Amino acid sequence: MVTYSAPLDDMRFLLHEVLNYDNTVANLPGYEDASRDVVDAVLEEGAKFCEKELLPLNLSGDQEGCVLENGVVRTPKGFREAYQHFAEAGWTGMACAPDYGGQGLPKSLHLLLQELICSTNLSFGTYPGLSHGVYNAVVLHGSAAQKERYLPHLTDGSWSGTMCLTEPHCGTDLGLIRTKAEPSGDGYRITGTKIFISAGEHDLTENIVHLVLAKLPDAPPGIRGISLFIVPKFLVNGDGSLGPRNGVSCGALEHKMGIKASATCVMNFDGAEGVLVGEPHKGMRYMFTMMNTARMGVGIQGLGLAEAAYQSAAAYAKDRLQGRALSGAKYPDKAADPIIVHPDVRRMLMTMRALNEGARALALWVGMAEDVAERHEDSAAREAADDLVSLMTPVIKAFLTDAGFEVTNLGMQVFGGHGYIHEWGMEQLVRDARIAMIYEGANGIQALDLVGRKMPLHMGRLLRRFFHPVQAFLEDNQDDPEMAEMVMALAKAFGRLQQATAWIAQQGLSDPEEAGAAATDYLRLFALVALAYMWARMAKASQAQLNGTRPAFHTNKVVLARFFMTRILPESSALFAKIMAGKDTMMAMPQEAF
Ligand SMILES: Cc1cc2nc3c(=O)[nH]c(=O)nc-3n(C[C@H](O)[C@H](O)[C@H](O)COP(=O)(O)OP(=O)(O)OC[C@H]3O[C@@H](n4cnc5c(N)ncnc54)[C@H](O)[C@@H]3O)c2cc1C
Numbered sequence: 001m002v003t004y005s006a007p008l009d010d011m012r013f014l015l016h017e018v019l020n021y022d023n024t025v026a027n028l029p030g031y032e033d034a035s036r037d038v039v040d041a042v043l044e045e046g047a048k049f050c051e052k053e054l055l056p057l058n059l060s061g062d063q064e065g066c067v068l069e070n071g072v073v074r075t076p077k078g079f080r081e082a083y084q085h086f087a088e089a090g091w092t093g094m095a096c097a098p099d100y101g102g103q104g105l106p107k108s109l110h111l112l113l114q115e116l117i118c119s120t121n122l123s124f125g126t127y128p129g130l131s132h133g134v135y136n137a138v139v140l141h142g143s144a145a146q147k148e149r150y151l152p153h154l155t156d157g158s159w160s161g162t163m164c165l166t167e168p169h170c171g172t173d174l175g176l177i178r179t180k181a182e183p184s185g186d187g188y189r190i191t192g193t194k195i196f197i198s199a200g201e202h203d204l205t206e207n208i209v210h211l212v213l214a215k216l217p218d219a220p221p222g223i224r225g226i227s228l229f230i231v232p233k234f235l236v237n238g239d240g241s242l243g244p245r246n247g248v249s250c251g252a253l254e255h256k257m258g259i260k261a262s263a264t265c266v267m268n269f270d271g272a273e274g275v276l277v278g279e280p281h282k283g284m285r286y287m288f289t290m291m292n293t294a295r296m297g298v299g300i301q302g303l304g305l306a307e308a309a310y311q312s313a314a315a316y317a318k319d320r321l322q323g324r325a326l327s328g329a330k331y332p333d334k335a336a337d338p339i340i341v342h343p344d345v346r347r348m349l350m351t352m353r354a355l356n357e358g359a360r361a362l363a364l365w366v367g368m369a370e371d372v373a374e375r376h377e378d379s380a381a382r383e384a385a386d387d388l389v390s391l392m393t394p395v396i397k398a399f400l401t402d403a404g405f406e407v408t409n410l411g412m413q414v415f416g417g418h419g420y421i422h423e424w425g426m427e428q429l430v431r432d433a434r435i436a437m438i439y440e441g442a443n444g445i446q447a448l449d450l451v452g453r454k455m456p457l458h459m460g461r462l463l464r465r466f467f468h469p470v471q472a473f474l475e476d477n478q479d480d481p482e483m484a485e486m487v488m489a490l491a492k493a494f495g496r497l498q499q500a501t502a503w504i505a506q507q508g509l510s511d512p513e514e515a516g517a518a519a520t521d522y523l524r525l526f527a528l529v530a531l532a533y534m535w536a537r538m539a540k541a542s543q544a545q546l547n548g549t550r551p552a553f554h555t556n557k558v559v560l561a562r563f564f565m566t567r568i569l570p571e572s573s574a575l576f577a578k579i580m581a582g583k584d585t586m587m588a589m590p591q592e593a594f
């Protein structure tokens with residue numbers, strides 16, 4: 001079984017000792033009530049719910065999966081009750097506006113709750129996760145009538161939502177979609193087939209609100225011709241009550257590698273009634289505006305699973321007896337020493353933990369910037385925060401999901417053969433982690449977004465939102481002997497990142513394939529430098545507290561920071577070499593040779 005206890009200590013450390021939550025988020029207009037006490041209470045309640053209600057359903061949900069019977073999808077045993085409790089406790093409306101019945105809490109706090117959900121039951125989390133995505137889209141782009149009709153139900157969790165983008169012949173290139181929208185009366189008739197639709201059909205809520213990308217008859221070709229529609233499973237009467245079934249149904253459930261309790265559906269739209277969101281042909285633009293939040297959410301999926309893997313592996317390594325310590329028996333009274341004495345097992349555990357805690361810090365830093373971008377009174381501060389969020393979103397989505405897979409895989413390795421056996425739960429974490437590298441824009445596409453869109457935007461202004469604070473940190477700490485090791489390691493890797501950035505910017509201008517060839521390595525280099533910056537800040541905050549009330553916690557943080565700098569960050573040098581090698585060997589072989 002997976003061992004898990006919500007990492008609240010670490011979350012509080014980040015909020016209050018490293019990232020200055022009180023003066024960054026709690027002082028924003030509208031968040032006056034989200035004080036330290038409220039935040040702590042919310043996290044504690046969320047942790048209780050996830051540990052007690054969601055974790056026990058994770059393994060059984062994976063075993064049972066979802067079942068399609070006569071057009072109805074049944075979620076695994078216990079999911080309905082857990083969802084009901086989740087909605088009743090107000091978790092579906094945590095980050096929704098009070099105008100629609102929500103609690104209006106900061107996005108950054110919601111991000112922390114999402115991590116807890118993903119650690120304990122990622123499949124379950126996909127249902128409210130998708131609903132919140134639909135909520136965000138309607139808040140940003142829906143009409144007043146659409147907001148009034150749909151948002152209170154998405155907030156209280158009685159209705160859920162889906163994103164219907166993918167079709168059999170197109171995923172990344174949505175300009176190719178064929179689903180049609182024909183004007184009819186006040187609305188539209190939607191016809192087409194969507195595949196891989198998460199939460200497309202299920203038994204958790206009384207209605208499902210599908211957000212569907214489709215083309216109007218006069219649509220220009222490509223992504224400029226896509227419009228966005230709301231298509232409910234049950235039509236909604238004028239008085240808000242549920243009407244007859246709409247022409248949308250689940251044709252099949254996909255059989256897949258992981259997240260088996262999340263219903264992945266083929267959805268058939270047979271002249272289903274829909275209403276247009278916003279203006280015609282602007283559907284992709286609307287999807288893009290909500291992508292930051294959705295992609296951050298998927299990054300968090302990787303982190304959540306990785307945390308569950310680390311905690312389980314650490315507990316197992318302290319318990320499993322095999323071999324003797326190289327330095328001599330540590331427990332001579334026992335038949336063997338626990339495997340945690342072996343340096344190679346330590347290597348795995350330390351790597352897992354250093355990646356997780358670094359990733360959590362990075363995600364929270366950027367999550368708090370999302371709150372600033374939305375709420376700050378000063379437009380320049382909003383713009384700066386928004387730039388940082390845009391820049392870092394592909395980095396967080398891709399790196400945290402890559403790391404999620406790496407870390408869960410290491411967790412399985414720590415368990416040896418038992419990790420490969422279903423009942424221990426470790427192989428499920430690996431399988432569940434894999435999809436996050438693919439959906440919400442495959443990780444290769446995130447790298448292209450970073451290099452092709454974010455890097456050149458506003459003449460490098462977005463990049464400067466990250467480069468400047470790193471530079472300032474290095475300058476501020478260059479004379480601090482306690483920080484010398486951190487500053488030197490960060491400065492070296494940062495120098496490589498700056499050089500690689502300049503090289504790609506220059507090469508990419510004359511040959512876009514050079515930028516494409518460098519993109520994935522560049523994103524990883526970027527992420528490692530960002531994690532190094534976070535680790536340096538965590539080390540700094542911890543050093544100040546070494547003689548405080550929690551010396552062990554802070555001492556361990558400094559040890560982990562040193563591990564990151566000396567055992568993980570040096571990968572930046574190999575990545576730099578790969579980037580500078582250019583596209584030649586990658587593109588030289590003729591296509592027929594493959
Ligand atoms: C379990 C699951 C749940 C999902 N949930 C949803 C959902 O709720 N709603 C929804 O609409 N979709 C959903 N999807 C679909 C998912 O978003 C797509 O699978 C994903 O976007 C990739 O599209 P594709 O599968 O068509 O791959 P393709 O687009 O065919 O890509 C294949 C490979 O080629 C690469 N590639 C493609 N184009 C380029 C390019 N221009 N440059 C460089 N590399 C490129 C990609 O990075 C990828 O590695 C889900 C998928 C799964 C498996």
